[in-house]
Amino acid sequence: MSGPVLRLRAVERTYQAGDVTFHALAGVDLDVRAGELVAVMGPSGSGKSTLLAIAGGLDTPTSGSIEVEGVDLGGLDETAVAHLRRDRIGYVFQDYNLVTDLTAAENVALPLELAGGGGRAARRAAVVALDEVGLADAADRFPDQLSGGQQQRVAIARALVGERRLVLADEPTGALDSQTSMAVLTVLRARIDAGASGVLVTHEARYAGWADRTIFLRDGRLVDATSERDDPQHLLSQPS
Ligand SMILES: Nc1ncnc2c1ncn2[C@@H]1O[C@H](COP(=O)(O)OP(=O)(O)OP(=O)(O)O)[C@@H](O)[C@H]1O
Numbered sequence: 142m143s144g145p146v147l148r149l150r151a152v153e154r155t156y157q158a159g160d161v162t163f164h165a166l167a168g169v170d171l172d173v174r175a176g177e178l179v180a181v182m183g184p185s186g187s188g189k190s191t192l193l194a195i196a197g198g199l200d201t202p203t204s205g206s207i208e209v210e211g212v213d214l215g216g217l218d219e220t221a222v223a224h225l226r227r228d229r230i231g232y233v234f235q236d237y238n239l240v241t242d243l244t245a246a247e248n249v250a251l252p253l254e255l256a257g258g259g260g261r262a263a264r265r266a267a268v269v270a271l272d273e274v275g276l277a278d279a280a281d282r283f284p285d286q287l288s289g290g291q292q293q294r295v296a297i298a299r300a301l302v303g304e305r306r307l308v309l310a311d312e313p314t315g316a317l318d319s320q321t322s323m324a325v326l327t328v329l330r331a332r333i334d335a336g337a338s339g340v341l342v343t344h345e346a347r348y349a350g351w352a353d354r355t356i357f358l359r360d361g362r363l364v365d366a367t368s369e370r371d372d373p374q375h376l377l378s379q380p381s
Pocket of ligand 1: 163164183184185186187190191192
C-alpha cells in the first residue's frame, strides 16, 4: 500500500475533573510509513503513552481520527477494533507482559491462535519469528528462564508475528541495561527495515537515535520534530 501505515489527524484526548477539562493530547497529527520508526519524546505527563494507546486502539480519542493501514478506527465497533488490534498491531510494553506459564513460542503464537490460526501453523510462525530475534534456541523456555532482554525480544517477536506490520513500543528498554537495550533496539530496527512501521516512546535521546525521526510532545502538543536521522538531543535542551 502507498499511504502511511499509521495516520493520526487532529487527535485530542481530554479528561474531565469537575469543571476543569485537561488536555492530555491537544490536536496531534502524525503519519508513519512502512519501513519507518518514529521516536516519541517529551517530559513526563506530556502525553506520550496516551498517544501510543490511542494509536493502538487501546484508548479512544475525544476527537480526531486514527487510521491503521487505511482503516478508520472510529468507524469500527469495539469488537472490530479488538480484532484489528490483534491482527494488525503489535504492542510492546516496558515490562514485557508475557504470559508466565506459556513458553516463548507459545507466547509468540498466542495472537495467531486467538485469530483462529491452527496450532501447528501458529507454532511454526512463532519459531520463525523467534529465530528472527535470535531466540530460536529459547522457544521452549518459560519467561522466568529468560533474561530481561530475551523476554523483551520475545515480546517484539510476538508484536510482529503474522501479518502485523505496526509495532507500538512504550519504553521497551525502560527495564533494561544499556547493552541489552541496544540488542533489543537492533532487533526492532531490523524488523522496521524489513518493512514494518514503528512508534517508539522513549525518555532517552540515545535510543531515539535509532529512529528515522523524533517527534517531541509537550502538554499534549507536538512541539518539534527532527528530520530524518537528526540528533534529537537538542530537543531535550529546548527552552519552554
Ligand atoms: N485516566 C486518566 N485520567 C486523568 N488524567 C489522565 C489519565 N490518564 C492520563 N492522564 C493524564 O494525561 C497526561 C498524559 O499522560 P501520559 O501517561 O500520556 O504521559 P507520558 O508522557 O506518557 O508520561 P510518562 O513519561 O510519565 O509516562 C498526564 O498529565 C496524565 O496525568
